[in-house]
Amino acid sequence: MAENYRFFRMRMRLLKQGRAPYRAVVRSTIDLETAFLRLTGRNLREARIYEIGYGQRPMRLLALQSLGYDARGVDLDPPVIRGSMSEFRSIARAGGSRRLVKSAVRHFLFDRAERRHLDKALREAGAQLRIDIRRLDVGNAAEMEIPEGSIDLIYSDNVFEHLPPDVMEILCARMAKWLSPQGVALVMPDVFSGIAGGHxxxxxxxxxxxxxxxxxxxxxxxxxxxxxxxxxxxxFRLEYYRRLFRRHFHIAEEWNVEEGLGGEFLTDEIRQELSEYDVEELLLGRYRFALKARLPHVACPALQPDDQAHWKL
Ligand SMILES: C[S@@+](CC[C@H](N)C(=O)[O-])C[C@H]1O[C@@H](n2cnc3c(N)ncnc32)[C@H](O)[C@@H]1O
Incomplete structure (x- = not known):
């Protein structure tokens, strides 16, 4: 309950701030463009883009689509776009009554206002909000039927920490096949050892x-x-992500997006208590991996029990 209340406050704060956060969403498409150019030498305008786990507020995906990029995505949960009965019915089917209530409250209190702000921010960039529901797939990403080599950029924020190990294993193998030869995946989990890692x-x-x-x-x-x-x-700890990704990909780049997160709370006492972690590991926030498929795609041997020690605490 208190958790939901804090989320509520955060959303209210963002709405009060007006357009700025939605300008940031539009700007984040430029970050993708810059990263894609640096990693592949290609223009994002030519790329086929796929988001894994776009969430209940697929702001960046909607911004990309509205700006004319060839972008689609998948999420386990159906999004609420129009607020129609059929959308709410599918949410109740997929997530039960708790999810239904949460989605309805969110939709009527926030979604419409947030989309208005996003539309304004897009208009400043010379576009307008266009929502193509047919490009918002619903299902388990690890089970999507996507032709091999047909995607140039996969991106996924704050999703991989929610995937069970077996789903992650299958998904990574599939992602490596979906990527085109020069393609890249930008995956950003919120690492468990960080101060925000417990969600x-x-x-x-x-x-x-x-x-x-x-x-x-x-x-x-x-x-x-x-x-x-x-x-x-x-x-998962950071090292476990690395080992898992290396089975299917070459890690082209990796960086801590929220460097030093929570440093002011890390007392000597806590450091001692958590001495099995390096300070850097405790100060991790969301962590970005740029992954390129190893070609031809052959997964390295499965992780051994010893490797799994890096995962559970
Ligand atoms: C914390 S949310 C992040 C949403 C969004 N990417 C963001 O950053 O705001 C995690 C999302 O991942 C989705 N998800 C979890 N497992 C998934 C799977 N196997 N396939 C597709 N989506 C999944 C959830 O439904 C949820 O919407």
Missing amino acids: LTEWYADFLSDRYQRRTEPWEHLRKRRARADCYLNE
Whole structure:
């Protein structure tokens, strides 16, 4: 409940800030363009783009589509676009009554206003919001039927930490096949060892500077484990992602997007308690991997039990 309340406050704050965050969404398409050019030498305008896990607010995907990019994506949960009965019925079928209530509240309180802001930001960039529902696939990404070599850019933010190991394994193998020879995947999990890795909203980057009595302690998810996120987390450590990705890809680049996240909360006492982690690992936020398929695609041997020690704590 408190978690939902904090999310509510964050959304209200963004709406009050007006257009700025939506300008940032539009700008983030330029970040993709720059990264794609650097990694492939090609223009994103020529690329076939696919997002894995676009979420309930597929803002970046909608921005890309509206700006004329060839972009589509997939999510397990159907999005609410029009707010029609049939959309809410499919949400209830896929996620039950709790998900239905959450989606309805979100849609009527926020989605429409947020899309208006996004439309304004797009108009400043010479476009307007266009939503093509046919390009928002619904299903398990690991089960999508996508022709080999048919995608030039796959991107996925804040999704891989939610994938069970077996799904991740299948998905990585498939992604490596979907990518065109020069294609690249930009994958950004929120790494478990970071202060926000437990997905407790009060430790998200957006709230770290807020001064209030928190219900949980910093790195609670590694230390006391009293509070848990209301979503599945695979609890992978950074090194485990690396090993898993290397089985299917060449890691072309990797970087910590939120460097030093939570540094002000890392006391000597907590460092001692969590001495099995390097300080860098504790200060990780969302972490970006740029992955290129190894050609011809042959997966390296499966991870051994010893490798798995890097995963669970
Ligand atoms: C935390 S949300 C992130 C959404 C969005 N990418 C963002 O950054 O706001 C994770 C999303 O991943 C989706 N997801 C989880 N497992 C998936 C799978 N196997 N296939 C497709 N989507 C999946 C969930 O439904 C959820 O919408």
